[in-house]
Amino acid sequence: MPANRPFEFSLAAIDIDETLIGPDKKIGRANRDAVAALQARGCRVVLASGRRHANMLPYCDELGLDDYVVSSQGARVEHASTGRVLYRAHLDPATAAELADEGHSRGYAVMLWLEDRVVAREPSEWIGRYEKLCDDPVAIVDLATVAGLPIEKVIWAARPDTISEDLEPMRRRLEGRALTTITEPWSMEFSAVEADKRHGVAALAKHLGVPRERVLTFGDGNNDAGMLAWAGLGVAMPHGRPSARSAARIVAPEGDRESALARGVQAVFRRAEGVLVA
Structure with a gap:
């Protein structure tokens, strides 16, 4: 130049x-x-x-x-x-709670991103994979203790074929309420539209x-x-x-x-x- x-x-x-x-x-x-x-x-x-x-x-x-x-x-x-x-830009609290409950009911490993830490209700292979990838420990807690706190993301983790199958239905369902993004083949993230x-x-x-x-x-x-x-x-x-x-x-x-x-x-x-x- x-x-x-x-x-x-x-x-x-x-x-x-x-x-x-x-x-x-x-x-x-x-x-x-x-x-x-x-x-x-x-x-x-x-x-x-x-x-x-x-x-x-x-x-x-x-x-x-x-x-x-x-x-x-x-x-x-x-x-x-x-x-x-x-x-x-936090997730709407009702949407975050809905996604956490649904993820658990469908057998996903669910992680909640608070402003200061990542939490989950129980350890799993997929949570361990996240910790290794990002060098970021996940705290295992009773999720009732964090109810109402601002949430930046809800993450569902599972086998890539399961993630792939559920991606488009979740995008359609959450349109206008949350962004749905695949970051890793085994990880689907939900965040505020903004x-x-x-x-x-x-x-x-x-x-x-x-x-x-x-x-x-x-x-x-x-x-x-x-x-x-x-x-x-x-x-x-x-x-x-x-x-x-x-x-x-x-x-x-x-x-x-x-x-x-x-x-x-x-x-x-x-x-x-x-x-x-x-």
Whole structure:
């Protein structure tokens, strides 16, 4: 990019799992350098993930990002150090209770995402799988003790074929009441209609005075599709879900998953320099 030509994006929102980090759950050198390269061009970088706020903070610390965090699929936007909350979108309490009861009655492992922890009524293989994937312990409690507390998500976990079979019926039933998203083949998430990453990133951009066309987003999952489509430029990882790749304007070049984000950032830079990027 010519030295006298300013970078066209002021804010970049980056997903964590399978975007910032690869299968080893570590931030590789190439991706770390890519974040620094965005910052060097005057672009503010934040993380936007389906993970809980507290679960995202170690990655913020590792990158030196003392800034707002878009967490729980967009249900919350909170500053990493000051705790200032810009945006919240909780599930309607009646809908959350209905989903928890129905999930249990149908044999799902059910997890409730409160603002400060994840809870379930009993351990299971699927809850253990979630804990391992996200490095996030689930508290086993009497759910009556958390009744009435704000809930960011209800998760049903089960065999992928069961999840797949129930996805569309649940989407149709909950239309206008909750978002239904598959994050892993064995995990179906229910969140507030306004709890999509695009809502969280849009709220942050508005607060910062950054117009939509100057927002850059990177992601790979079904829960990234909204922000990839909303942003001025959305960049999907080559290994991403079809929904993410179709929502994005750019798909990063194929290669090692550990450095997919870095290749996506380079694709953005080449585009800014006038090099055609598919």
